[in-house]
Amino acid sequence: MCVVLLGSLLQSACSKSAEPPPAAVQTASPVAVAPTPVAPVSPTAQGSPGAVDLNDFSDTANFEWDLAEEAEDPEFEIDAAVTSFYMPQGNVVTFKAKALNGTPPFEFDWNFGDETPHGSGEMVKHVYTKIGRHNPRVTGTDASGATAHVDLGLTVDHPVKFAMRTQKEQAVIDDLRARYGEPPTPGPTP
């Protein structure tokens, strides 16, 4: 994956680290990730347990959800969206589903695509600890038993690579490199 057309900067970011990440970002139950070994994280990995409330959706109060207004067909139809399709490992992502027709009440089952327990409800939050491409799926059911689904294709990346590709400040990148045992950022490319 990392053998790409970028210069030595990104190649360095893609190089595997022989050193484990610092204990501050490790959890008690390491999670296998691919393709690059990185630090397992959890919602409480910041050192302040409880800082991330997976039931608090206030941070998305002003988020512009990309959801359809109405159904195109008479058959039961739902739409769904996610706050980000590309994120670093350990990011908290919020999903939202919406019934476009059908008979209420509606139920939504969320398969996050990473072999973790399913979620339920119109809005859910999730933390991806596995790097890779995931295909979370929400399946909606209305009162008549009709079902509809939406797949959301998203990618979870190594925090260092994510920071570099999203133009984060160099200090952030350097700190992430240190946390993940990677060499410092090389000098400018001639």
Add this chain to the structure above:
Amino acid sequence: MKKHILAVGAAVLAFSAASTANAATLACGATFQHPASAKQIKASLTQAFVSCNNPGGNVPNATTQTGTVPTCYPAETYHENAGSQDGGWLWGPKGKGDISFKAGRNKLCGGLLYPQNTCGLDESDLYIQIKMSDIRDNTGLATEPNVGSVATVARATFVDRAEQSAPMTVIDFPTGFGIPVVNGKISKKTSATEILGVLSQPALPQCTVLEVVGVQVKDPNGNTFATIGAYLP
């Protein structure tokens, strides 16, 4: 070198990001020709047939009713051309589909390590959504584990982050994503940023113009099943 590297990195899919709200606050490094707004493409999908008299297509062997226009008779789908393999997709009596490309924003968050540094940084993105229904194969309604794919070719023009003096046009760039089918239905959303991330490339810069050169829906056998077009009843 860096110019070319970043150019390829941003080559996949974008739309007129100049139309996003965020773009209004950030000036492009250089000016170039683009519409003030071009937020969305939404197009119907129709059956794709093997072309006639083109490289890789069939050889003309007939003409239309006027006797002057060459044709390939009978028409042939890619599925048929490949020998009608099991698992190839077909349209059911209610079969239809559409695909949309919509300019938007990606709420890029840095995660638990740097939450303060991240969530406010929205970047240009392109939401891609495909919906199809009553898709069948030799067993009836197509369903998992069979997975088709969407293949696109895009031509992006933008002002690269590393070279602000003039815009650049990236080589036509092919990419795609998988589309699972459940009981004959496909409903998939993803984004250009996600696709670029898979390719280890940065997100598209603001003020990007995208030309959609081609869109193909391929069945689980890799045969082109549908493309953008119309059916005239």
